[in-house]
Amino acid sequence: MLYLHIPFCSRKCSYCGFYSRVGGDVQTYVDALCREIELRADEVWPNPHKVRTVYFGGGTPTLLSVSQLERIVEQLNRSFNLSEIEECTIEANPECLTKQYVADLRAMGFFNRVSVGVQSFSDADLRLLNRRHNGEDALRAVANLKERGYRNVSIDLIYGIPGQSAEQWQANLDAVASLDIQHLSCYALTVEHGTILDHQTRSGRVRMPDEDEVLARYETLLEWCDSNGFTQYEISNFCREPYRSRHNSRYWDHTPYMGFGASAHSFDGSHRRWNISDTTQYINGINNNNTYFEMEKISEIDAFNEYIMTALRTTEGIDISKLDPVFADGLKDNILKYIMEGYIYIQDGHYRPTEKGLLHADGIAADLIIA
Ligand code: SF4
Numbered sequence: 340m341l342y343l344h345i346p347f348c349s350r351k352c353s354y355c356g357f358y359s360r361v362g363g364d365v366q367t368y369v370d371a372l373c374r375e376i377e378l379r380a381d382e383v384w385p386n387p388h389k390v391r392t393v394y395f396g397g398g399t400p401t402l403l404s405v406s407q408l409e410r411i412v413e414q415l416n417r418s419f420n421l422s423e424i425e426e427c428t429i430e431a432n433p434e435c436l437t438k439q440y441v442a443d444l445r446a447m448g449f450f451n452r453v454s455v456g457v458q459s460f461s462d463a464d465l466r467l468l469n470r471r472h473n474g475e476d477a478l479r480a481v482a483n484l485k486e487r488g489y490r491n492v493s494i495d496l497i498y499g500i501p502g503q504s505a506e507q508w509q510a511n512l513d514a515v516a517s518l519d520i521q522h523l524s525c526y527a528l529t530v531e532h533g534t535i536l537d538h539q540t541r542s543g544r545v546r547m548p549d550e551d552e553v554l555a556r557y558e559t560l561l562e563w564c565d566s567n568g569f570t571q572y573e574i575s576n577f578c579r580e581p582y583r584s585r586h587n588s589r590y591w592d593h594t595p596y597m598g599f600g601a602s603a604h605s606f607d608g609s610h611r612r613w614n615i616s617d618t619t620q621y622i623n624g625i626n627n628n629n630t631y632f633e634m635e636k637i638s639e640i641d642a643f644n645e646y647i648m649t650a651l652r653t654t655e656g657i658d659i660s661k662l663d664p665v666f667a668d669g670l671k672d673n674i675l676k677y678i679m680e681g682y683i684y685i686q687d688g689h690y691r692p693t694e695k696g697l698l699h700a701d702g703i704a705a706d707l708i709i710a
Contacts, residue, residue, distance in 0.1 A: 340589050341393045341419070343372065343411060344600030345400040346618060349432075353469040353539065354497075356531030358602040358616040359398045368601075368618055369407045371625040373414040375599050375614075378625070380418035382597070390419045392426045392586035395450075401435035405443040412449050426585045428452040428493075433472040436480035445487040452491040452584075453484055454524070460514040461507050464500045467545070469535060474514075481518050491582055493522035498560065499553040500528050501545050508556050512563045521582035525560055526575050527553050561694075574652045574697060591649045592658070593642070610636050639663060644708040651704045656683075656691030666709070673707050 347368075348359045393415065395408070403411075408429075415421060429450045436455070444450060459465055460474040472480075477494075484492050494515065498508055515523060530537050530547060539545035561571065569577040573591065576584065590596065598605045602616035612634035615621050624631025637645070643666045650657045659667055674690055677683040682696035682703060692700055 340586060340594060340596035341390055341415065342586075342596055342598040342603055343393070343395045343400075344398060344598065344603040344614075345395060345403060346398040346601050347402045348397070348399045349402060349434075349471055350469065351535065353467065353535035354528055354531065356534055357398070360618060363618055364622075365403065365407070367622055369403065369410060371622040372600050373411060374625050376411075376414045376418050379597065379599070390415075390421050390424060392589065393421075393424065393428070394586045395429040397430055399432050399435065399456075400429050401431040401440065405440070405447055408444075408449075409447055412447070426452055426491075428454055428584070428586060430454045430456065431480070432456050433477045433480035436483050438483050438486075441483040441487045441489075445489070451489075452493065453489055454493040454495065454522075455480055455484070457481075457494040458497045459500065459503075460511050461503070464497075464503055464507070467500060467502065468497070478514070478518070481520070485519055491521050492519070493524060493582075493584070494518075494520055496523065496525045497528050498525060498556040499548050501547055503548070503556075505555065505559065508559060509563075512560065512567075516563075516567055521579050522584065523564070523569060523577045524575055525577070527557065571697070572654050574700060588653070588655075591653050592655065593646050593649070593661075609642070610634055639666075640709045647708050648701075648704045651690075651692055651700045651707075652697070654691060654697070656689040659688050659690065669709070670707060677703055 346359045347363055347365055348355075348361055350361055351359070395411075400408070427450045429444070429452075431453050433455060436453075455477070457477040457480075458468055458470060460477055462473045465473055481492060481494070496511055496515070498511075528536075528547070530540055536545065540547055563569075564571060564577045568579050570580055571577050572583050572588070576587065578584075593606075593608075595606055595608045598614070601614055601618045601621040604611065604613045606612075612632050614632045615624065621631050623629060643663065646661070647657060647670075657670075662670065670690075674683055677696065678685065678690075681693055682699060683690050684693055685691070692703070696703065
């Protein structure tokens with residue numbers, strides 16, 4: 340699995356705590372990114388050359404011109420064997436997906452999945468989130484993708500936005516129903532430290548909805564997905580089968596991956612490494628052979644804990660055969676009470692969360708990990 344991070348955005352969304360920057364020398368960054376791919380192609384990661392999925396995330400990857408994207412893909416092709424590739428995703432912001440851009444992206448022939456950062460179809464929500472697009476732009480973006488034959492389209496939505504009524508959330512879901520969408524990622528709005536939203540809530544200008552309201556929106560979402568043919572396969576992810584995100588599913592089952600670009604993470608099964616979250620230092624590091632990343636060995640306990648935390652958020656659950664036998668024995672004892680209380684069930688060698696279990700996945704996982 341390969342992840343490419345494009346950390347540029349045309350403005351900062353009010354809730355965004357990711358590393359991204361407004362403005363900057365995109366071309367120099369693309370050059371450095373290609374150089375990093377070239378430099379690291381021979382790293383001894385488990386099966387690094389058998390690439391099945393590629394994901395361009397951000398930031399806003401669609402701020403790159405199609406020729407810049409092509410340049411990166413050419414470098415990937417030179418460094419890796421992409422002949423067995425299954426899924427290539429690009430994250431896109433609606434305002435970037437003009438007819439021309441989508442036509443060029445399609446002609447490029449690499450990406451077979453587009454994940455659109457819609458967040459809401461309501462202009463009031465989008466203003467509060469400080470997004471650049473409006474609801475019409477979002478609808479038009481999806482229409483442009485469909486017109487050009489993109490079959491596998493995902494959209495992101497946010498619920499629990501201040502001022503978002505139950506009716507407005509329902510209207511968002513109804514808008515999705517009117518579109519030919521294969522995948523949906525829905526996240527509750529959270530206040531990240533240092534964001535615009537953080538300042539707005541601290542100063543009292545914006546009031547976040549209470550927990551019950553947010554839970555009610557989530558329950559509406561689950562009901563809507565159930566009656567509109569969307570299968571929940573992770574706490575925040577839903578699809579019309581068989582369009583699960585293969586890339587993200589592999590993160591959740593702890594498949595090794597390589598990440599390129601500023602702030603990108605990599606995981607080889609026993610080490611985690613992360614590139615510096617600063618484009619200038621990243622570019623300097625690559626160009627001048629200076630250190631631009633940190634790395635740590637993951638202990639067996641940390642690896643077990645991370646797997647429990649992510650796997651319990653998925654309907655696949657915990658694959659018992661993947662566990663160290665000693666840890667598996669301990670887990671068997673601790674998980675029993677959750678099985679008895681109907682939060683977890685055992686199927687095909689997996690501990691899987693029930694619907695109720697999925698709702699409480701984080702709390703259960705926190706109780707099951709090794710302190
Ligand atoms: S587009 Fe995405 S990465 Fe960029 S500021 Fe908004 S939320 Fe953050």
